Amino acid sequence: MSTTTLITGANKGLGFETARQLIAVGHAVWAGARTQEKAEQAAKELGARPLVVDVTDDASVRAAAELVEKESGALDVLVNNAGIADPSDDQEGLTGPDMTAVLDTNVVGVVRMMHAFVPLLQRGRGIVVNVGSGLGSFGRTTDPERMEGQFASPAYNASKAAVSMLTVQYARQYPELRVNVVDPGFTATDLNGHTGIQTVAEGAEAIVRAAQLTPDGPTATFTDRHGSVPW
Template identity: 50%
Template sequence: MSKIIFITGSNKSIGFETARRLAELGRTVVIGARSPERGRAAADSLGARFVQIDVTDEASVAAAAADVAAHEGRVDVLINNAGIASPRKPVDELTGADAAAVFETNVLGIVRVTSAFLPLLRRSADPRIVNVSSGMGSQAHVHDPARLESQIVAPLYQASKAAVTMLTTQYAKGLPGVRVNAADPGHTSTDFNDHRGAQTVTEGTDAIVQLATEGAEAGTGRIIDRHGVVPW
């Protein structure tokens, strides 16, 4: 029986490449995206099914979970990939509204989707959640002058990804029977960074694909990149 994987924000970039790779491995991939036009186009190109979802909207998330319940009946792997970058403005110009927008998608979105999809995950024999975090939220990385992360100042994005990693550790403790891990894609060439990343989008999905496909013995409550465990 094919594993069923639902991926938020998977109409482009890392989300789409993750979907493509997992579909090639024989998984049943459901493309979740906010834009119906882009989402359907992405799903059609992979022979997958599209489900509209806006992770900032409770009703949209509930409708997406109901759609998957009606069609697939369960989810084996939930990949919380949807995210946005910080506003491109000086730090002293950031506002509370800016912070709310970033956290609304990057953090609250994970809480909404996880809560809505837990009943579907609990129908799986091996349920797992993969949260897409970032080394930009690692205190170890941002304080290491040898790391690129220490040279970047993006407080809202970085704080949101630190929150994603903490959410991951706490969900791992609080959801017995569900494995919850986080992936750091690394400095990957996407539209997030105007395609200035050092890695290809395929390399950037290595950790996500690993977490989505590894055996149960690999454990829970971890954050990894394509090279191994990420210090936090």
Template identity: 50%
Template sequence: MTISLITGATKGIGLETARQLVELGHVVYLGARDLVRGERAAAEVGARAVQLDVTDEASVTAALAEVDAAEGRLDVLVHNAGVLETGLDGDAALRSFDTNAVGVVRVTQAALPLLRRSDAPHVVTVSSSAGSFWAVTTPERPEHDLTLALYSASKAAASMLTLQYAKAEPGVRFNAVEPGTTATDMTAAFGIGRPPRESARVVVRLATSGPDGPTGTLSDETGVLAW
């Protein structure tokens, strides 16, 4: 049985990823800042809720301890929690990097002892091609005209962390993914995006790629993207 943990999973891509992994037979721990909302979402998809705020060290430690006590290992970790700040000031920058990048470090560090006990551990970071230097400097790409400085910069950091973890932990497969423009609370102001279930399939494909799957990549549904 495969044990999976997803951060920021009460809605959007995170919730749909949980739903699809449960359908594949995974035991899924659905991370939620608000445990009541988490339990409601978990009941909807057949997962288990755990209180997890990626910006709170104590919360992260307690969440992974709970998974450890119940399961003894972790096979799949999906970093899905994220924020999109449209402003550009110090406070917004701190919020962006705390969730989108530092949160990846907090959760990964707490999860590594459990991941090392898995026969085929996978970590998938829901990143963005908006954080790809190649994409934002290629005029033909839609990212070229995006001006979401903090989102792009923090996702670039998340992708780099994924690559560095892949190099440091060869026994764990680390990959970053661009899930596709998705209609979620984060993109509601822009009125764009496809249903979360479609983007979740991209995340699930990497999370279930098996022991011979890729590592140290940034990809979307078409394949590997340039950094």
């Protein structure tokens, strides 16, 4: 029996590459995207199933969960990948609405997905992979020797720190699930204007590894492709 996996933001970048790699090892992937057109295009290219899911829209997330339940019955792996960056390079201009938009996608989006899909995960293998960032690590962003400590991105960094805390709390709330957060590393994607120093294949490594955990694997961990990441 194949592993049923849902990836949000699967129409490009790390989400698309994660889907490609997981399909290659036998996962049956629901490719999530915000619009029908994007979902169908990604699914066609990948050999996946299209799923319209906008993580900022409660009704969209509920409808996605209903479709997955109807068609698949259960969900083995949920990859919360969808995310956005700070809206402006001018950090002095960051506004309350700017911050709200980033948190709504990157943090509340995870909450919406968990609320809708935990019942399906409990029927399956119960693996959750939250795509975080070293930019959400206090240990790395306060280390002047690290790339993460070289620049400020307050909304994005705060959102990814929140994703790490959500991961720990969900792992505690649902001990029967495996809930982990991963840092893909500085990967060349649209999110950073393709300035990243890793390929998407390298960036997807940690996500793919966490998505292949067994139900008795670790939970409440923070890792990248090289190993543990400090909180």
